[in-house]
Amino acid sequence: MVVKTAASVLEKFSTRRENLIPMLQKVQEVEGFISPESIKLISDKLRISENEIYGVSTFYAQFRFTPPGEHSIYVCMGTACHVKGGQQILNMLEYELGIKEGQTTEDGRFDLNRVACLGCCALAPVIKIDDKIYSQMSVLKLMDVLEKYTQSVEVTDE
Amino acid sequence: MSKTALNKRRKTAEIKWKSLEENKKPILFFGAATCGNAAGAQETIKAAKKTLKEIGVDADIIEVGCIGPCYLEPLMDIKPPGKPRICFSNVNEEKAEKIIKRFFLKDEIPKLGLVGHFGDNGDYGDDIPRFYDHPMIKPQVRIVLRNCGIIDPSEIDHYLARDGYVALESVLSKPWEETLDLIKQSGLRGRGGAGFPTWKKWKFCRDVESDQKYMICNADEGDPGAFMNRSLIEGDPHAVLEGLVIAAYTIGASKAYIYIRAEYPLAISRLEKAISQMEELGLIGENILGSGFNLEIKIKEGAGAFVCGEETALIASIEGNRGMPRTRPPFPAVAGLWGKPTIINNVETLGTIANIIRRGADWYTDFGTEACKGTKTFSLVGRVRRTGLIEVPMGTTLRKIIFDIGGGLFKPFKAVQTGGPSGGCLSEEFLDMPVDYENLAKVGSIMGSGGIIVLDKDTCVVDLAKYFLKFTQQESCGKCVPCRVGTRHLVNILEKITKGEGELSDLEKLEKLGESIKRSALCGLGQTAPNPVLSTLKYFRDEYLAHIIDKRCPAAVCRDLVVFRIIPEKCTGCQACVKVCPTGAITGPRSEPHNLDESKCIKCRACYEVCRFDAIAGDAIEIVSGEDKS
Ligand SMILES: Cc1cc2nc3c(=O)[nH]c(=O)nc-3n(C[C@H](O)[C@H](O)[C@H](O)COP(=O)(O)O)c2cc1C
Ligand code: FES
Numbered sequence: 001m002v003v004k005t006a007a008s009v010l011e012k013f014s015t016r017r018e019n020l021i022p023m024l025q026k027v028q029e030v031e032g033f034i035s036p037e038s039i040k041l042i043s044d045k046l047r048i049s050e051n052e053i054y055g056v057s058t059f060y061a062q063f064r065f066t067p068p069g070e071h072s073i074y075v076c077m078g079t080a081c082h083v084k085g086g087q088q089i090l091n092m093l094e095y096e097l098g099i100k101e102g103q104t105t106e107d108g109r110f111d112l113n114r115v116a117c118l119g120c121c122a123l124a125p126v127i128k129i130d131d132k133i134y135s136q137m138s139v140l141k142l143m144d145v146l147e148k149y150t151q152s153v154e155v156t157d158e
Numbered sequence: 159m160s161k162t163a164l165n166k167r168r169k170t171a172e173i174k175w176k177s178l179e180e181n182k183k184p185i186l187f188f189g190a191a192t193c194g195n196a197a198g199a200q201e202t203i204k205a206a207k208k209t210l211k212e213i214g215v216d217a218d219i220i221e222v223g224c225i226g227p228c229y230l231e232p233l234m235d236i237k238p239p240g241k242p243r244i245c246f247s248n249v250n251e252e253k254a255e256k257i258i259k260r261f262f263l264k265d266e267i268p269k270l271g272l273v274g275h276f277g278d279n280g281d282y283g284d285d286i287p288r289f290y291d292h293p294m295i296k297p298q299v300r301i302v303l304r305n306c307g308i309i310d311p312s313e314i315d316h317y318l319a320r321d322g323y324v325a326l327e328s329v330l331s332k333p334w335e336e337t338l339d340l341i342k343q344s345g346l347r348g349r350g351g352a353g354f355p356t357w358k359k360w361k362f363c364r365d366v367e368s369d370q371k372y373m374i375c376n377a378d379e380g381d382p383g384a385f386m387n388r389s390l391i392e393g394d395p396h397a398v399l400e401g402l403v404i405a406a407y408t409i410g411a412s413k414a415y416i417y418i419r420a421e422y423p424l425a426i427s428r429l430e431k432a433i434s435q436m437e438e439l440g441l442i443g444e445n446i447l448g449s450g451f452n453l454e455i456k457i458k459e460g461a462g463a464f465v466c467g468e469e470t471a472l473i474a475s476i477e478g479n480r481g482m483p484r485t486r487p488p489f490p491a492v493a494g495l496w497g498k499p500t501i502i503n504n505v506e507t508l509g510t511i512a513n514i515i516r517r518g519a520d521w522y523t524d525f526g527t528e529a530c531k532g533t534k535t536f537s538l539v540g541r542v543r544r545t546g547l548i549e550v551p552m553g554t555t556l557r558k559i560i561f562d563i564g565g566g567l568f569k570p571f572k573a574v575q576t577g578g579p580s581g582g583c584l585s586e587e588f589l590d591m592p593v594d595y596e597n598l599a600k601v602g603s604i605m606g607s608g609g610i611i612v613l614d615k616d617t618c619v620v621d622l623a624k625y626f627l628k629f630t631q632q633e634s635c636g637k638c639v640p641c642r643v644g645t646r647h648l649v650n651i652l653e654k655i656t657k658g659e660g661e662l663s664d665l666e667k668l669e670k671l672g673e674s675i676k677r678s679a680l681c682g683l684g685q686t687a688p689n690p691v692l693s694t695l696k697y698f699r700d701e702y703l704a705h706i707i708d709k710r711c712p713a714a715v716c717r718d719l720v721v722f723r724i725i726p727e728k729c730t731g732c733q734a735c736v737k738v739c740p741t742g743a744i745t746g747p748r749s750e751p752h753n754l755d756e757s758k759c760i761k762c763r764a765c766y767e768v769c770r771f772d773a774i775a776g777d778a779i780e781i782v783s784g785e786d787k788s
Contacts, residue, residue, distance in 0.1 A: 128509050
């Protein structure tokens, strides 16, 4: 597989301002986060100051500015999940991983994030690890799921 | 594509659909929308394929969208040759194997997870019920959701075979005035929250002279706890797209955008696929169906900002800026995207349009109330038995929605929250109120986009108000002071109360501050942000008082006001809780009541859950608050 870089994926965009957010999204998709270098690349290409790009990108919750962990955990903090105990799930994850939401574990295995709603509210509470959604979570179920990811080095969605 | 070519294609599509209905070999349908997948549908599909292979049954597999009762997912339907589909619920891998084997090897219809069949009465004898007689489905009227869970959303032919794009064809052959008039007659109001008459908005835009106009579909669905729009797009993307093209034609726009939240990857890919199918058939592009009308559709992914559901913020976001709302007027219908006249409609509004055009305004106005016509989709979630997506006529009562369709609660009812972070909490006395825009607004809540969250006695309304305020405070774009600073203060006061440090005067402060934010904030986000606090203060004041005076959380939710306790008389000493406690707060030898060291307890609930589900005693751990906390 060819490793895509920010520079290579940015090529296909035109220099219209409207492409700023799609460019940031694409960069994050291939690099996992928005680095100062990619901000500079976008700035040169769109002729918008780096300052302004930071202004736009920090406005949106989607963008992160530090490298993600090997596995990204998203805890749904939507209303349906909240009333079914989503906060407990987040607390437990913070305790088990020893980090706060928004941080990455020291060994780089996990990053922990909150998300506003994953659209599976009828199966609340839910969490997402990488691209897989786990529904109807409980603290106990969470412990089982986490174990899957901490024990084996390679967990695929299969 | 010309009209004749489309009609030819429709004929082929109808033949395809018919051969599906009169199938020669069995077909298995799986609900594989995001919710189905989250419940494990993909694993079930794999298991089903394996079993079919093992027993040598040649069957087709079709992935469909969500048909509504998400609590029954994963759903699997088996359609024997030439007979109606039979739906099974909660089909995990193991169950799939069992059901398939019994069905095909023993030639029986297993009762295991059986929901019902999609045919007419008696198609399968008397002991197999009809799917549409299921108590969650029967009271519903499915107009917008008519294809969801029925058709393969990735097949444009399925949509065409079910009268897809008939409405577009008819609209394009007439002057725009006729469509506008029809939508006016239908009384359709925007489903995005405000309920503004759709035709009026369209007319504003139509009446403005401009070289360029834009049509935007708002698929941002920011209300956390609501998923109607996601479900519709995933289950029937062409229904939304057909509405979008019709709207664009009526207002005279040649460019359209779909602004969709990035958290919905499946919905985005369904849209991408559907748009490319439309391109192939010439349903978008130049000279659509020979009418001379041109339209280009682009998808824009949101980036995780609730306020971007607000139309002026949404426009700023598409333009590549921070998603900050601006004051209106000028309204987007006059000066919107890049200063050009722009109409923004919600997914469900657009999903309704083709139905109205096909079946007529009179048919549509038969549903609903005097002021609100038609149907509304709701996501019914929270502490109700049957959770999922439903569609009912406007004016249906909350009682019918929660108790008939939703099957009631497991524990006593406390409140229902509608309208998301901008809405309010309603108590039992409002259950018989017919749901429409005006009624909900009158009692301090709103319709919003259609989230209904049911709360039982184990939900703390003060905690819920704090939750919503934290959400709006975090999502406030920061442009206006009342919202940026005001919501922060509301959160601080609520934090204080839920910690047991509140004072009586705080209640008055909440009310005063809430009212002034409502009056002075710039956009809808701030103007409605205090609703969750104000409505709970009005209908559930005693719960605030319990937190303030008794330092007690009646629902035993607020962390600082509860303790976990082992009831020695009930504890059998099975050690289940000792094993799961992450901090070692619980100790004790086997067969003797265990001890819980409060100073080590982080209140994670692991022991509480394990005692209820896995332990011998079942209810030996309690969470208590207030006077019984001793
Ligand atoms: C803070 C805020 C968030 C909103 N979020 C959404 C949303 O997620 N989806 C939506 O369709 N409308 C949302 N709206 C309403 C839109 O501004 C707009 O009224 C609506 O999309 C118009 O479509 P309609 O006429 O079809 O209802 C929001 C409004 C506000 C103030
Ligand atoms: S509230 Fe958690 S998925 Fe919607």
